[in-house]
Amino acid sequence: MTLGRFATAVGARPRWVLNALARLGLPRRYNEPLARRLALARFISEAVQMPLPKAMRLAERTLREVDPQGLWRLEGRGGVALELDLPRFFTTYGANLALALNAYGEKPRGRRPSRRGSAIERARTYGIDLTLFDSALRRTPEERMRLLAENMQVMRRLRGAAR
Amino acid sequence: MSLGGVLRGLTGADVRFVVIGGVAGVAHGWSRITNDVDVCYDPAPDNRERLAAVLAAWHGYLRGVEPGLPFTIDARTLRDVPVLTLVTDEGDLDVMDRVQGVGEYAAVKAGSETIVIEGVPAPTLSLDALIASKRATGRRRDQQDLIELEALREERRRRGM
Numbered sequence: 001m002t003l004g005r006f007a008t009a010v011g012a013r014p015r016w017v018l019n020a021l022a023r024l025g026l027p028r029r030y031n032e033p034l035a036r037r038l039a040l041a042r043f044i045s046e047a048v049q050m051p052l053p054k055a056m057r058l059a060e061r062t063l064r065e066v067d068p069q070g071l072w073r074l075e076g077r078g079g080v081a082l083e084l085d086l087p088r089f090f091t092t093y094g095a096n097l098a099l100a101l102n103a104y105g106e107k108p109r110g111r112r113p114s115r116r117g118s119a120i121e122r123a124r125t126y127g128i129d130l131t132l133f134d135s136a137l138r139r140t141p142e143e144r145m146r147l148l149a150e151n152m153q154v155m156r157r158l159r160g161a162a163r
Numbered sequence: 164m165s166l167g168g169v170l171r172g173l174t175g176a177d178v179r180f181v182v183i184g185g186v187a188g189v190a191h192g193w194s195r196i197t198n199d200v201d202v203c204y205d206p207a208p209d210n211r212e213r214l215a216a217v218l219a220a221w222h223g224y225l226r227g228v229e230p231g232l233p234f235t236i237d238a239r240t241l242r243d244v245p246v247l248t249l250v251t252d253e254g255d256l257d258v259m260d261r262v263q264g265v266g267e268y269a270a271v272k273a274g275s276e277t278i279v280i281e282g283v284p285a286p287t288l289s290l291d292a293l294i295a296s297k298r299a300t301g302r303r304r305d306q307q308d309l310i311e312l313e314a315l316r317e318e319r320r321r322r323g324m
Contacts, residue, residue: 068233087233094232095244098225102248103257105302113310123314126307132194133318141190145280148189148197149166155198156254 001100004107006030008100010039011092024056032097037063039093048082062086167281168253169200174283176217179205181275183262183296187288188308190278192315192324195308199248199255203288204241205268206260211238214258221251264299265292290316 007014009032020038021028037059045055058074062084066072072084113126124130136144166186173180184201185193204214219236226248241247246259261267265274265288274292277284288296294316297309 087235088239090233091235091240092243094225094228094234095240095247098228098248099246101227103246105300105304107301107303109303113306119310119313119317123310126310128307128311128314130314130318133192133315136189136192136194137318137322137324141278142280144189144192145166145186145278148186149281151196152166152198152254155196159198 001030001032001035003028003030005100005104006035008104009035009093009097010042011096012038012042016042020052023052035097035100036093039096040089043089044082044084165253165281166200167283169251169256170280170283170285172217172221172253173202173214174285176213178214178217179207179210179268179272180214180258181268181271181286181288182278182280183259183271183288183293184257186280187293188290188312190280190287191290191293192319193312195311199257201257201259203259203262203268203271205272206241208238211241215241218247218249218251218256218258221253221256223247223249223251223256226250226255262288262292262296264296290319 001009003014003017007017010017012020017038018028020042026034037056040059040062041052041056044050044058045052050058062072066086068086068090070086072086074082074084114122116122117125120130139147170182180202182190182200183203184199185195185197186200188195189197204210215237223236224230225232225234241258241260245261246257248257249255262271265271271288271292272286274289274295275286276289278287279285280287290312294309294312297305297312
């Protein structure tokens with residue numbers, strides 16, 4: 001996992017992740033179990049204004065000992081109680097993790113493609129096969145969508161067969 | 164399990180949505196192979212409730228995430244998480260309440276046109292709006308898409324489409 005992907009899974013900005021790992025004395029090894037712990041620590045820390053190191057210890061204990069399907073209640077001193085809705089936490093965390101895995105894209109590095117010339121010329125220079133436009137544009141939108149739907153079915157069958 | 168199934172299910176449940184992403188591009192003539200359907204939905208509470216009910220009925224789960232993680236699809240989840248990438252009984256489906264570079268649902272709807280997809284008239288993001296969204300995301304993998312879509316727009320104009 002890259003830092004950007006990891007931060008998306010945690011639900012934080014990359015800068016926050018770097019600061020948090022430095023504060024917790026953790027190496028920059030971006031993996032899913034750490035993302036889960038850090039996301040829960042952040043959730044606890046922000047919910048009850050708890051210092052991050054303490055929230056991290058609590059998060060680690062919670063993930064180790066508590067049924068993720070239930071509510072978790074921690075009685076503190078002076079009648080203070082912390083109640084965590086773990087299914088709700090996992091729902092948000094899982095959604096962020098899925099986003100990191102499926103939709104996150106790194107920012108481009110280096111020189112951007114030239115904007116000189118017409119869009120068609122730029123595409124040709126980039127190496128795009130423009131003959132595909134011709135076959136697609138000769139069809140009506142309905143025909144294109146029918147073809148796409150058929151292709152999707154084929155891909156789904158192939159994916160199912162590969163499992 | 165089909166593209167038409169997704170759209171019929173959403174339309175049948177009176178969900179207000181716009182088809183975006185690769186499917187919208189293909190509708191305009193983009194030669195793209197895509198395996199998921201992306202939709203932008205109206206985040207009004209009633210619409211969120213209806214969409215959540217449809218996604219729950221399709222057993223929506225987080226795409227690529229280990230099975231068994233607690234996951235609740237309801238209106239609150241849609242409110243808390245602006246983008247959901249799901250695998251459902253009807254196929255892979257991404258739902259979001261805004262499109263980067265275009266705006267929130269009202270702007271997305273304004274930048275859409277109705278196209279019949281598998282017999283279902285569906286609001287579909289226009290090519291101009293699709294290009295604006297690709298430009299705004301600025302991801303490495305969107306660079307080639309942007310070049311292709313801009314060329315497609317020019318070719319469509321040249322043909323008077």
